[in-house]
Amino acid sequence: MIVWIWKTKCVPKTNFFAWLLLNDRLNTRNILKRRKKFLEQGYNCVLCLDGAEETLEHLFFDCPSAVSRWFALGITWENAIVLQKVFLAKQSFTKPFFMEIFMVAARCIWNERNALIFNGKIPNLASWKSAFKKELKDHFIKLKPGLHHSNRCWFNAL
Numbered sequence: 001m002i003v004w005i006w007k008t009k010c011v012p013k014t015n016f017f018a019w020l021l022l023n024d025r026l027n028t029r030n031i032l033k034r035r036k037k038f039l040e041q042g043y044n045c046v047l048c049l050d051g052a053e054e055t056l057e058h059l060f061f062d063c064p065s066a067v068s069r070w071f072a073l074g075i076t077w078e079n080a081i082v083l084q085k086v087f088l089a090k091q092s093f094t095k096p097f098f099m100e101i102f103m104v105a106a107r108c109i110w111n112e113r114n115a116l117i118f119n120g121k122i123p124n125l126a127s128w129k130s131a132f133k134k135e136l137k138d139h140f141i142k143l144k145p146g147l148h149h150s151n152r153c154w155f156n157a158l
Contacts, residue, residue, distance in 0.1 A: 002083070008099045010139055017110065018103040021056065022082060026110065029054035046116055047123060059113065061085060066109050069128055072158065073105060095154055100139050108132045129158060 005018045020026045029043040030053055045054040047065040052058050060066055061077050070076065078088045090098045108131050115121040136155065 004099065005103070008103060009097070010100055010103050014103050014107055014135075014139075017107045021060065021106055021110075022086070024056050024082075026056060028056050028059055030056070047113055057082065060106055060109060065112075065123060068125055069105060069109055069132075072125060072129060073101060073132075075102070075105075101136070104135050104139060105132055108135060133158060 002019065002022050005015050005022070008015065008018075010018070017026075024031075029039060029045075032039060033043045033053075043053050044050075045052050045058055045063055047059070048063045050064070052063070061070075061082070067077075075089050075093060077085045080088060086102060089102070093101075095101070108128055111131065112121075112123045112128050116123055133155065
């Protein structure tokens with residue numbers, strides 16, 4: 001169904017993460033609740049503290065923390081199901097490497113969430129951007145040489 005994931009220039013761990021994300025298999029608090037796992041802290045999103053349950057949709061697309069990260073990359077989301085959101089955002093994104101950016105950015109949001117839960121590290125946009133840039137730089141090496149200049153210009157503008 002989502003075979004394009006495996007055709008991106010991302011490293012395998014990012015591909016696998018994206019597959020989990022787009023198949024609603026990440027262990028968000030909502031998934032743990034559905035599996036009847038008790039969490040003392042509850043099932044709400046830890047990134048925004050708005051009282052919203054941490055579902056995949058909320059954590060990656062609706063949470064104000066995630067929205068600010070996507071906005072910093074020039075990505076906005078339409079009101080649709082997850083796969084349609086990604087497809088529509090790809091159509092409006094002007095660079096040819098949208099899927100790689102989406103997959104790496106989502107993984108960085110997940111890592112930021114986990115750092116808060118497990119290490120108490122308070123999330124902020126500057127540290128997220130730094131982690132995103134570091135991760136994305138490793139992926140740019142795999143892109144076609146003809147895209148390197150375009151990528152660097154976009155990357156340096158972040």
